[in-house]
Amino acid sequence: MRPIILAVAAAAILAPAACSKKEAPAPETAAPAEEGVVHVSAEGDFAENLQLALIEAEPGQTIVMPEGTFEFTTGLSLDVDDVTLAGAGQGKTILDFAGQTGAGEGLLVTADDVVLTDFGIRDTKGDGIKSKDSDRITYQYLTVEWSGEPDETNGAYGIYPVESTDVLVQNCTVRGASDAGIYVGQSQNIIVRDSVAEYNVAGIEIENSSYADVYGNIARHNAGGILVFDLPDLPVMGGHSTRVYDNDIVENNTVNFAPVGNIVAGVPSGTGLIVMANSDVYVTGNRFKDNRSVHVMLTAYTEPFTDENYNPLLNDITITGNTYEGGLDDPQGMLAPIAAAIGGQLPAIMTDGVTRWDGGEDQTVNLVIAEAPEVGFINIGLGEYPVDPAKMQPSTDRPASTPVPEREPVALPQDQK
Amino acid sequence: MRPGLLSACLILAACGAGQAATPSEPSLEAVLADKPAPLLSAYGFFEDAGGNIPAERVKAYDLINPLFSDDAAKHRFIYVPPGEMAKEAGAGLPDYPVGTALIKTFAFAPDMRSPEDGAYKVETRVIIHKADGWAAFPYVWNEAGTEAKYAPIGARRTIQTISPAGAPLEIHYEVPNKNQCKTCHQSGDAIRPIGPKLRNLDHPGPAGVDQLSDWVAAGILDGVPLGMKASPSAVDASLPLDARARGYLDINCGHCHKPDGSASNSGLWLTLEETSPTRLGLKKHPTAAGRGSGDRRYVIDPGHPEESILAFRMASTEPGIAMPELGRTLPDPVGIDLINKWIAGMEE
Numbered sequence: 080m081r082p083i084i085l086a087v088a089a090a091a092i093l094a095p096a097a098c099s100k101k102e103a104p105a106p107e108t109a110a111p112a113e114e115g116v117v118h119v120s121a122e123g124d125f126a127e128n129l130q131l132a133l134i135e136a137e138p139g140q141t142i143v144m145p146e147g148t149f150e151f152t153t154g155l156s157l158d159v160d161d162v163t164l165a166g167a168g169q170g171k172t173i174l175d176f177a178g179q180t181g182a183g184e185g186l187l188v189t190a191d192d193v194v195l196t197d198f199g200i201r202d203t204k205g206d207g208i209k210s211k212d213s214d215r216i217t218y219q220y221l222t223v224e225w226s227g228e229p230d231e232t233n234g235a236y237g238i239y240p241v242e243s244t245d246v247l248v249q250n251c252t253v254r255g256a257s258d259a260g261i262y263v264g265q266s267q268n269i270i271v272r273d274s275v276a277e278y279n280v281a282g283i284e285i286e287n288s289s290y291a292d293v294y295g296n297i298a299r300h301n302a303g304g305i306l307v308f309d310l311p312d313l314p315v316m317g318g319h320s321t322r323v324y325d326n327d328i329v330e331n332n333t334v335n336f337a338p339v340g341n342i343v344a345g346v347p348s349g350t351g352l353i354v355m356a357n358s359d360v361y362v363t364g365n366r367f368k369d370n371r372s373v374h375v376m377l378t379a380y381t382e383p384f385t386d387e388n389y390n391p392l393l394n395d396i397t398i399t400g401n402t403y404e405g406g407l408d409d410p411q412g413m414l415a416p417i418a419a420a421i422g423g424q425l426p427a428i429m430t431d432g433v434t435r436w437d438g439g440e441d442q443t444v445n446l447v448i449a450e451a452p453e454v455g456f457i458n459i460g461l462g463e464y465p466v467d468p469a470k471m472q473p474s475t476d477r478p479a480s481t482p483v484p485e486r487e488p489v490a491l492p493q494d495q496k
Numbered sequence: 497m498r499p500g501l502l503s504a505c506l507i508l509a510a511c512g513a514g515q516a517a518t519p520s521e522p523s524l525e526a527v528l529a530d531k532p533a534p535l536l537s538a539y540g541f542f543e544d545a546g547g548n549i550p551a552e553r554v555k556a557y558d559l560i561n562p563l564f565s566d567d568a569a570k571h572r573f574i575y576v577p578p579g580e581m582a583k584e585a586g587a588g589l590p591d592y593p594v595g596t597a598l599i600k601t602f603a604f605a606p607d608m609r610s611p612e613d614g615a616y617k618v619e620t621r622v623i624i625h626k627a628d629g630w631a632a633f634p635y636v637w638n639e640a641g642t643e644a645k646y647a648p649i650g651a652r653r654t655i656q657t658i659s660p661a662g663a664p665l666e667i668h669y670e671v672p673n674k675n676q677c678k679t680c681h682q683s684g685d686a687i688r689p690i691g692p693k694l695r696n697l698d699h700p701g702p703a704g705v706d707q708l709s710d711w712v713a714a715g716i717l718d719g720v721p722l723g724m725k726a727s728p729s730a731v732d733a734s735l736p737l738d739a740r741a742r743g744y745l746d747i748n749c750g751h752c753h754k755p756d757g758s759a760s761n762s763g764l765w766l767t768l769e770e771t772s773p774t775r776l777g778l779k780k781h782p783t784a785a786g787r788g789s790g791d792r793r794y795v796i797d798p799g800h801p802e803e804s805i806l807a808f809r810m811a812s813t814e815p816g817i818a819m820p821e822l823g824r825t826l827p828d829p830v831g832i833d834l835i836n837k838w839i840a841g842m843e844e
Binding site: 127130131133134135152153154156157158179180181182183187189203204205206211231232233234235236239241242257258262264265310312313314315338339340341342382385386 | 781
């Protein structure tokens with residue numbers, strides 16, 4: 080088939096120009112032809128063969144990587160629409176970036192309608208896989224990990240779609256990210272499901288995004304399990320409409336190993352879910368277990384900011400029908416002094432009680448806490464940031480609220496096939 | 497002619513015997529073809545296969561502020577097709593007509609203190625305004641400097657030299673691949689040239705005369721906009737520090753750090769046009785820096801370069817930390833010094 084032969088021939092021609100080592104031998108025969116499928120040869124320099132295949136890909140093609148562990152010294156990139164990059168399986172095709180000396184991530188995708196499936200990426204120096212302005216992208220059956228103990232020199236994000244519409248992440252495993260394992264930023268229409276995020280600072284994070292469904296995941300052994308954040312000074316703000324349901328959010332007690340300066344460095348170890356400065360977030364049917372600081376933390380943005388278009392407060396947050404078990408015995412980070420002030424321990428659900436900023440008027444912060452009566456709740460009653468212990472007015476009364484209907488599920492075009 | 501170029505020409509003369517005569521004007525057909533030419537020489541941008549002597553209608557130019565690329569010497573040329581000219585659109589990028597090609601050759605010398613002595617070419621990057629938009633193509637030179645081949649996956653070269661400061665230096669130079677070209681040249685969904693904005697051309701060029709007037713006289717450009725303000729030169733000590741620093745950030749960072757650039761999601765925008773202190777990084781928290789934060793809290797902590805992420809990332813060569821992410825493997829001591837002084841001089 081034409082593209083295969085072209086790719087192989089081009090690789091052979093280019094090898095002497097591209098590097099000073101001996102010319103890579105051309106494979107004896109091209110792989111058997113399948114319509115629209117390009118098999119990347121492991122003969123010669125696989126990294127160069129793969130990058131060339133990604134550059135010369137044509138829309139509609141599937142680029143197939145063989146089984147094996149392959150070493151890379153610089154990042155890969157894909158900029159052709161409607162291409163599938165497929166390996167032989169999560170534990171079978173492994174792209175190893177331990178020796179990386181160039182580029183800011185392992186794989187960068189900047190095209191639409193891309194499917195990444197059935198391979199692993201490990202030990203990238205920066206982010207694992209980043210996709211930017213890549214609409215209708217699918218990440219599935221991928222493992223992105225940093226080997227060894229959690230370490231602040233690990234890359235920031237494992238799976239990192241940003242500035243995109245219609246993002247699907249499913250059946251992925253991400254381990255060891257020094258920021259968020261699965262991070263979706265400045266995007267809309269998002270599904271993250273059936274994935275495992277563990278030993279990251281944050282397991283799964285939805286940031287400055289809208290219309291996200293996060294369900295069926297396991298977030299365990301992170302410092303914080305699942306975060307739904309909105310931050311100032313970014314091109315896309317006003318994050319809203321996220322549903323977090325049917326996830327196992329368990330033992331997120333790893334010490335926070337994020338480099339100082341990053342927003343997640345402030346996430347207290349032992350936190351199950353944090354919702355910050357977002358609106359219309361619906362949290363239901365999750366199983367919170369053994370998170371040592373607090374299971375659910377609802378908070379305004381905590382830092383000073385100048386962005387006039389930014390709303391640092393929560394609004395329309397629903398917490399209902401979740402289960403809570405264990406944990407809460409060893410509050411960490413910024414939660415330690417707060418817990419100490421109220422008797423040493425936090426209940427399952429806490430909120431900062433911030434309702435205004437910069438000395439402004441109190442705003443409506445509609446928190447719907449509709450859990451069984453025995454589920455603990457506390458409102459710290461800070462009123463505004465920065466924290467002033469003298470102004471804390473802790474209360475275990477659930478706030479008066481107006482019910483918010485759960486919205487329709489997110490539907491993605493690539494999920495209809 | 498300078499000695500380095502002369503020796504290259506002599507080699508060429510020896511090798512060139514028996515080859516077909518190169519055209520004296522570039523081939524517009526090759527320039528506008530769907531596929532890139534396998535060899536740089538096929539475009540006919542140069543009289544010689546060594547790429548030293550520009551053909552008819554190919555003009556050498558240079559910039560007030562260049563991008564730092566491991567101290568490579570850069571030789572820039574522009575080709576505008578016959579009967580066409582670029583239309584000025586203010587101080588930014590003029591409207592270069594379809595068929596325009598910008599050709600940039602990167603060279604190193606055995607001793608960077610005398611960059612033309614024995615200089616040898618590593619790569620030539622060509623960005624062409626095709627009928628459906630700009631496209632960028634990397635070419636890599638053979639060791640003799642007689643032939644440059646299209647290299648879509650880029651290349652790596654180890655370069656032994658003496659640094660501008662006089663110390664032995666080994667550079668693990670990276671020729672970017674075709675996609676990486678786009679990363680820096682991206683503007684929304686399109687690719688755009690970075691350097692040849694009119695404000696960055698507004699000085700005496702390589703011909704020693706006012707470059708923009710020269711372009712107008714040569715029929716490359718239709719005119720110079722009224723009230724043109726030249727980019728402040730990063731190395732002109734007579735200019736205010738702020739202007740120099742902004743000139744440096746504009747060319748070295750602003751191609752990605754702009755609202756429609758590859759780093760748009762950072763909200764850190766570093767072009768000359770930017771006026772918001774927060775967008776420029778003052779007291780701005782990092783967005784997705786990871787270990788690139790270097791345990792510092794702000795992109796720029798006014799008065800404190802040692803607490804500023806911008807300075808930390810400029811000084812690093814580690815992937816995942818170093819900025820720019822592509823196009824350099826060495827730190828730029830001149831730029832780092834400039835930015836440090838700029839931040840140190842800010843009011844806290």
